Amino acid sequence: MIDFKNNKRISLAPMIDWTTADFRYFARLFNPHIYLYTEMISTSAILKGDTDYILRFDDSEHPVVLQLGGSNPSEMAQCVRIADTFGYDEYNINVGCPSDRVQHNKIGACLMAEPRTVADMVRAMKDSTDKPVSVKHRIGIDDFDSYEFMRDFVGTVADAGCTHFIAHARIAWLQGLSPKQNREIPPLRYDDVYRLKREFPHLFIEINGGIDNLDDIKSHLNQVDGVMIGRAFYHNPMLMAQCNALWGESAPSHRVILENLYPYLQKRAEQGANLATLVRHYLGLFQGLAGARKWRQDLSGKRNLTVDEIRQSAEAVLVQNGL
Known part of the structure; x- marks a missing residue:
């Protein structure tokens, strides 16, 4: 059995319009251990919108992680200070979403080309909260698709104090592919994420992308520290229940x-x-x-x-x- 007390975890991926508070409550009924991520919430939504409605969650959702979309370090810091009053357990920076809408606002995967900006956001957020701050990213973007590109990105951001990286094991094509196509067409490169863990053994490396059954989850956990799953958990939530076996527990009916x-x-x-x-x-x-x-x-x-x-x-x- 995998020892989850020794740096292993399972996470529900952030998905816009899907990992709402209503789905997260539902997800928690299947498994008490999985980390639940909010959908990506932009800094402008928090700073200018109905903050109480946007950031609400049920106490049963813990551990729950707020994923933020933004590129301004001071705004990111301001948002975590606000979110801290709601009691979130962790914060995550979106550096993986490839949609045109978020690119226009310098949010998501396009930020992989600006590792120093991401590093500045990490520093500002860590200065504003004592909660962990992580980064979810792709293994590359467009023609910047080498392992070395991802390695250098992670190295720069890690120097700012980030110790937890969630790698979607596909590159993102920022032009020419829809977000759906970006989840399906670029080939999965799990070995690149495994290599990242070997080269940064002190970092917590979580893998994401195309994982949809318990056997594959177990296989990945032999190589990295965690597994994040999105659509497979959403469309077949009993997979979350099956994951209780990883903790030696039975699945709820x-x-x-x-x-x-x-x-x-x-x-x-x-x-x-x-x-x-x-x-x-x-x-x-x-x-x-x-x-x-x-x-x-x-x-x-x-x-x-x-x-x-x-x-x-x-x-x-x-x-x-x-x-």
Whole structure:
């Protein structure tokens, strides 16, 4: 069994519009150990928007990490000071998102070409909080696709005091590929991330990209310190439950997860949330089981849903599968 007390961890990746507070609450029901990351939140959203709404999270989500998008060190520092009052456990800098929208604001993967800017952000944030600060990055961008480019980026940022790096094991093409294509077309280069760990043994190196089953998670953990998973956890959340085996614990059942989810849904409904919109995050609950398609159909395309209607749809699947 992998010793998670000796620098090993599993994380839910930050995903815009997906790792909302409502999904993170759901994710925590599957596994008490996984680190949950918020979707990327820009500094301007925190400084100019509805901060209380944007930064809210349920106490059950701990350990929870706020991922920030920005390029101005003083604004990043100001945001972590604000976020500290909400009780986040860690902060992460987005240096991996390849979308045109974030590039325009000098956020995301384009910052790999400016390691000193990233280093300045790390210093400013660490001066403003006693919580850990990490960086999520690609292994390269455009024609800067050599291992040496990533190594030098990590080395420069590490000199600023960052000790935790999360490497998406694909380069990002900043022009010509959509964000979706950037998750699929550039080939995975896991060996580059393994090499990074060998050359920086004192750093905490986490790997991300294309990992979707427990056997592969175990294999990666023999090479690096952590594994981060995004869409595989979202579309098949029971994979998070299966990860309990890494801690020598059993997976919670679908029925237990649902019984813990219903009170939360009732609370959200009383707060005015539209459950028909919210439940999009839960469509993957019965992935691979008989009745999963009917569950998705029951919850999709509705203008309104009640907790009782959700419960009835779930019960039909549970009974069909003898759960």
